[in-house]
Amino acid sequence: MKETNMALSGAKAKILKALAHQTRIYMVEELAKDEKCVCEFVEAIGSDFSTISKHLSVLKNAGIVQVDKRGQKVFYSLKATCMTNFLDCIENIIKSNLEEQSSMFK
Amino acid sequence: MKETNMALSGAKAKILKALAHQTRIYMVEELAKDEKCVCEFVEAIGSDFSTISKHLSVLKNAGIVQVDKRGQKVFYSLKATCMTNFLDCIENIIKSNLEEQSSMFK
DNA sequence: TGGTTATTTGGTTATATTACCAAATAACAT
DNA sequence: ATGTTATTTGGTAATATAACCAAATAACCA
Numbered sequence: 001m002k003e004t005n006m007a008l009s010g011a012k013a014k015i016l017k018a019l020a021h022q023t024r025i026y027m028v029e030e031l032a033k034d035e036k037c038v039c040e041f042v043e044a045i046g047s048d049f050s051t052i053s054k055h056l057s058v059l060k061n062a063g064i065v066q067v068d069k070r071g072q073k074v075f076y077s078l079k080a081t082c083m084t085n086f087l088d089c090i091e092n093i094i095k096s097n098l099e100e101q102s103s104m105f106k
Numbered sequence: 107m108k109e110t111n112m113a114l115s116g117a118k119a120k121i122l123k124a125l126a127h128q129t130r131i132y133m134v135e136e137l138a139k140d141e142k143c144v145c146e147f148v149e150a151i152g153s154d155f156s157t158i159s160k161h162l163s164v165l166k167n168a169g170i171v172q173v174d175k176r177g178q179k180v181f182y183s184l185k186a187t188c189m190t191n192f193l194d195c196i197e198n199i200i201k202s203n204l205e206e207q208s209s210m211f212k
Numbered sequence: 213t214g215g216t217t218a219t220t221t222g223g224t225t226a227t228a229t230t231a232c233c234a235a236a237t238a239a240c241a242t
Numbered sequence: 243a244t245g246t247t248a249t250t251t252g253g254t255a256a257t258a259t260a261a262c263c264a265a266a267t268a269a270c271c272a
Contacts, residue, residue: 006151009132012196016126021230025122026115038249045112048232053250055230063203072239072248080202082195089188090118096186097169127260144219154262159220161260178218178269214272221266229258236251242244 018062023047023055025087027076031065032084035077124168129153129161131193133182137171138190141183 019025023045030036030044041052056076059065066079078084125131129151136142136150147158162182165171172185184190 005135006128006132008197008200009135010128011200012131012193013126013128015196015199016122016131017229020119020122020126022112022116022119025118026112029111029115039247042248049249050233050251051231053248057250063199063206069238069249072246074249080195080199082198086192086195087118089186089192090121091114092188093121093169093186094114094117100169123259145217148218155219156221156263157261159218163220175219175269178216180219216271217269219266219268221264223264224262225260226262227258227260230256232254232256234251234253236249238249239247241246 015062015064018058018064019083021055021058023052024059027055027059028064028078028083029087031076031078032081035068035075037073037075039073121168121170124164124170125189127161127164129158130165133161133165134170134184134189135193137182137184138187141174141181143179143181145179 019028026045027041030041038049038053038056041056042049045052056065060067060076064078064080064083065076068075068077125134132151133147136147144155144159144162147162148155151158162171166173166182170184170186170189171182174181174183
């Protein structure tokens, strides 16, 4: 069933797009260590509060992170922990790409 | 070193963006089974030849696939095989999201 | 050489994403 | 109630992506 496979690829693309941004990848990697509130990301990343909040909501809507409101603060934590392995895979691609590029100068 | 981490996240984002499209995910999954020429994808996906070719070149530039020209045909094959595990991770997220949604009706 | 097939590249237009500002909401403290 | 802090939401402008068409390349065949 070709069309079914395509539809599944589309569903996967939605989740991948949610991750495919410098800021959101950084967030996922930080959240892999420990939960964080929005304000901590604002401080660490230095973008507008609204920008950070929107990035987190993209991750939340994709089902990658989850939310816990405590007092005035909103804490985000990593829900899809397999993401970590995946980012290692990406890191290997980067290394392999760099090796190829540097081998051009030998 | 916060800025170094951010730069690394940016490099990862480039590769993720290369994968984050319905058609390109489908391509990677097909290539995980076997190499394919551009024309086979054109037939299977049904988009314009130029569209398919551009998608494959995005994957190639990211270092996810590799190229082998033989005769008139250009064959693409999967280079970053760890992609497959990753797409399984995404599939688990989809399942978990669906379970949560359906539990709302119980 | 000229024709055919396979693929890539350039151009254009439509659509999607992102960032910031301003305003709204929510919880807590005074 | 009022003020303060933390966060989300709506609007807008800039930028990035995607799809198609047409034209350019490249390899092979007659």
